[in-house]
Amino acid sequence: MGPETNAPDLPPYSLGVQALELGADTRAVGLELLETQSREPLRGSAAAPIWAAAFSALAAKEMLLLDFFSHVERAREFCNTHAIAYREAAPRCLVVPCLSTEQLRQLFARFEAETFGMRAGPAAQNADAALENKLSLRGLDAYQTAYTRYTFCAVVEPEDAWVTLLSEGLWPSEVIRRVRPALQPFDVYIARPQ
Secondary structure, three states, rough: OOOOOOOOOOOOOOEEEEEEEOOOOOOEEEEEEEEEOOOOOHHHHHHHHHHHHHOOOOOOOOOEEEOOOHHHHHHHHHHHHHOOEEEEOOOOOEEEEEHHHHHHHHHHOOOOOEEEEEEEEEHHHHHOHHHHHHHHHHHHHHHHHHHHOEEEEEEEEEOOOEEEEOOOOOOOOHHHHHHHHHHHHOOOEOOOOO
């Protein structure tokens, strides 16, 4: 058998972390999860536990919520089937408080083809009727005016292996500091900000 063509020291997955320019008043970080060799987006069952570990680490000990606004019936059905708590926040907004990394992994795996939102921080302890009504009406654009009340709000697009993290306190270097220990078991290379 001949030598391997893949570099043996290259981790199979890469998480790119970069500051995003979304306007003078908006602070954001982009996260992109890729297969290192092919540079293709990492999706599905391979990506779900990595995203779950990353978001558990980003939220730390703060309350983490998932916001579903366009596929509410499917989210409700999935949560009922898997005994995951949720609340009907507005006519088209279902809020799921994530208590475990395993629940988060299940949700990432099930909704890998959907866009949904996440938010974390002390403000997530209580219902946010103003934001939840805006999510119901405008989708994740509602985060634009609300993210400063949270540690972060995130627009999650698992199909594209992309997350836009809106935060005043989580810069790329802080995101890397928080997620690095959580991603070590998955052998993920984390690209430092330029």
